[in-house]
Amino acid sequence: MDLKWIYWGINVMAIVLVIRCLYREKSLREQFVAAMVLVPLILRAFFIK
Amino acid sequence: MFEKKNRASVYTATAMLVFAVVVAVISGKSYLAMRTPGPGVDRVVPHEGFIKKQLSDYFDGIKGTPADTAVYLQEGSEPGGTVLILGGTHANEPAGVIAAVVMLERAVVRRGRLIIIPFANMMARSHTFPQDAHPQTFSFETTGGNKRTFRYGSRTTNPVYEWPNPDIYIHPASGQTMAGMERSNLNRAHPGVADGGITERLAFGFMQLIKAEKVDLAVDLHEASPEYPVVEAMVAHENAMELAAMVAMELEFEGIPIRLEPSPANLHGLNHREWGDNTDVLALLLETSNPSAGRFRGKTDEALILTGADKAYQKAAGLGRLYVTYEGGNEPIAERVARHVTTVKLLADNLEYVREGKGVVIEGLPGFQELSDQGVGAFLSE
Numbered sequence: 001m002d003l004k005w006i007y008w009g010i011n012v013m014a015i016v017l018v019i020r021c022l023y024r025e026k027s028l029r030e031q032f033v034a035a036m037v038l039v040p041l042i043l044r045a046f047f048i049k
Numbered sequence: 050m051f052e053k054k055n056r057a058s059v060y061t062a063t064a065m066l067v068f069a070v071v072v073a074v075i076s077g078k079s080y081l082a083m084r085t086p087g088p089g090v091d092r093v094v095p096h097e098g099f100i101k102k103q104l105s106d107y108f109d110g111i112k113g114t115p116a117d118t119a120v121y122l123q124e125g126s127e128p129g130g131t132v133l134i135l136g137g138t139h140a141n142e143p144a145g146v147i148a149a150v151v152m153l154e155r156a157v158v159r160r161g162r163l164i165i166i167p168f169a170n171m172m173a174r175s176h177t178f179p180q181d182a183h184p185q186t187f188s189f190e191t192t193g194g195n196k197r198t199f200r201y202g203s204r205t206t207n208p209v210y211e212w213p214n215p216d217i218y219i220h221p222a223s224g225q226t227m228a229g230m231e232r233s234n235l236n237r238a239h240p241g242v243a244d245g246g247i248t249e250r251l252a253f254g255f256m257q258l259i260k261a262e263k264v265d266l267a268v269d270l271h272e273a274s275p276e277y278p279v280v281e282a283m284v285a286h287e288n289a290m291e292l293a294a295m296v297a298m299e300l301e302f303e304g305i306p307i308r309l310e311p312s313p314a315n316l317h318g319l320n321h322r323e324w325g326d327n328t329d330v331l332a333l334l335l336e337t338s339n340p341s342a343g344r345f346r347g348k349t350d351e352a353l354i355l356t357g358a359d360k361a362y363q364k365a366a367g368l369g370r371l372y373v374t375y376e377g378g379n380e381p382i383a384e385r386v387a388r389h390v391t392t393v394k395l396l397a398d399n400l401e402y403v404r405e406g407k408g409v410v411i412e413g414l415p416g417f418q419e420l421s422d423q424g425v426g427a428f429l430s431e
Binding site: 023 | 056057059061062065066068069070072073076077080081176179208209212213
């Protein structure tokens with residue numbers, strides 16, 4: 001299997017985990033940080049950046 | 050301030066998620082715009098006499114991939130040698146690209162053949178480096194008042210086309226180890242691999258072209274940071290050193306200072322090293338000084354690309370920290386392009402002296418002073 005798709009899978013898993021953290025966070029600031037972390041992960045998941 | 054009020058909830062989390070998606074969509078649109086540039090961006094108007102081919106005509110392993118790139122050939126009426134010019138091996142070195150475009154739009158070949166590839170790594174043109182803040186495009190105004198716009202890309206292939214890179218890249222032909230990202234650097238991928246990564250396949254395509262067209266002289270146009278020692282320089286494979294030395298002297302006579310550097314014998318993957326080792330082509334790489342890619346630079350915008358004027362570089366020049374004079378506190382792209390064009394012209398002019406019967410005569414190219422004074426736009430087609 002192409003290594004690219006293994007890394008893509010890891011990336012998607014990271015997105016799921018970050019969203020999970022986003023909903024579990026009790027601090028607005030930490031929620032904002034989680035949202036910012038999501039941006040590059042989303043871009044890579046769709047092979048945009 | 051957020052913690053004290055502690056107002057986080059499932060609703061704020063949802064709002065943040067929507068915010069992240071909106072930011073991703075907006076920035077994504079901007080990134081995608083580089084992959085499908087607007088009308089006229091990167092347009093070239095080859096001079097009469099050039100015929101257009103594709104690199105995939107020489108190696109079908111890149112056919113239909115984003116690596117394929119246009120190859121322009123012009124043959125003179127008299128037989129002679131063949132000169133290959135590459136721009137855009139590194140897409141964030143604009144003078145190399147623009148010098149190739151100026152030659153493509155101006156050159157009239159009287160003897161021999163001229164092959165120009167203005168955008169060697171198309172996959173590096175579709176993105177900029179994260180955190181480098183480079184503008185996506187830069188423009189010149191032509192004599193007729195039209196705008197010619199080109200993309201400012203990156204040093205390496207877009208990771209969208211080649212990902213992931215290893216921690217350590219092992220150069221296939223030599224076994225030399227390099228930083229992992231060099232796998233996506235066209236100028237570390239030569240002589241290429243027919244069934245390798247997309248950048249290695251692209252490099253392989255160039256090698257096939259050199260062999261098929263029996264290229265005598267190959268010149269790759271680059272730029273480097275003003276604080277990098279190999280700048281305003283010609284890097285020559287040992288086979289090309291005699292020719293390079295002749296041209297270096299002529300440049301000095303014309304008041305254009307130039308360094309002459311031998312291509313390191315044990316640094317593999319570079320085009321001049323691998324082309325020279327694997328074929329009988331005379332291979333050289335040219336470097337001009339590009340403050341917009343340097344580490345000292347401040348505000349990074351189109352003006353910096355075009356003028357090279359930067360306060361931090363002016364300070365560094367005053368402290369003697371640069372390998373260029375940085376005269377006038379700037380490094381205009383017109384002068385950088387003029388350097389490349391003049392050097393290529395002199396290399397072609399002198400080719401006959403090192404390869405009898407293989408001379409190449411190119412007319413129509415602007416002179417150093419002419420190009421420096423009138424600017425790049427004056428020598429681009431409308």
